[in-house]
Each structure stands twice: as C-alpha cells, then as structure tokens.
Amino acid sequence: MEEKHIRHIVGLKKGMTQAISHFSRHSDAAADHGSDGSYDYVGNDRRNAGEKLEGFYNFIFGLLAFLAALVFIASNYLKAAG
Numbered sequence: 001m002e003e004k005h006i007r008h009i010v011g012l013k014k015g016m017t018q019a020i021s022h023f024s025r026h027s028d029a030a031a032d033h034g035s036d037g038s039y040d041y042v043g044n045d046r047r048n049a050g051e052k053l054e055g056f057y058n059f060i061f062g063l064l065a066f067l068a069a070l071v072f073i074a075s076n077y078l079k080a081a082g
Contacts, residue, residue, distance in 0.1 A: 023029040026043030
C-alpha cells in the first residue's frame with residue numbers, strides 16, 4: 001500500500017521502509033529537497049551490518065574494560081584508605 005499509493009501522494013521517492021533502510025546504511029545520509037518538491041535521498045558513506053556490529057562490540061568491550069579498571073582502582077584505593 002505504501003509503495004503504490006502513499007509514496008506518490010506525499011511526493012517521496014522512497015517509502016518509509018526504504019527511507020529507514022537508507023538512513024541505516026549511510027552514516028552521512030540526508031534528504032535534500034528537490035526542485036520539483038520531492039525529496040532526494042543522498043549519502044555516500046555506506047556501512048554494512050558487519051561493520052556496524054564490529055563497531056558496537058568494540059565500543060562495549062572498551063566500556064567494560066574501562067569500568068573494570070575503574071572498579072580495580074577504586075577497590076585498591078578503598079583497601080589502602082581503610
């Protein structure tokens with residue numbers, strides 16, 4: 001329904017699902033207002049799901065390592081102070 005009817009009424013080149021996919025795939029995604037009143041979807045920096053997952057897990061690993069070091073330092077500081 002979206003592809004056949006709503007997209008043309010609103011004047012979009014992509015439906016909602018396609019627009020979400022575009023913004024999910026391109027970190028520099030944007031929607032430019034075209035001269036004919038429609039929106040053009042632009043973006044060049046394309047990332048696949050594997051790259052996104054790798055970045056997510058690297059962030060989580062770094063955060064956990066930082067928190068582990070913080071707990072280690074705090075527990076040693078409390079032992080020395082007490």
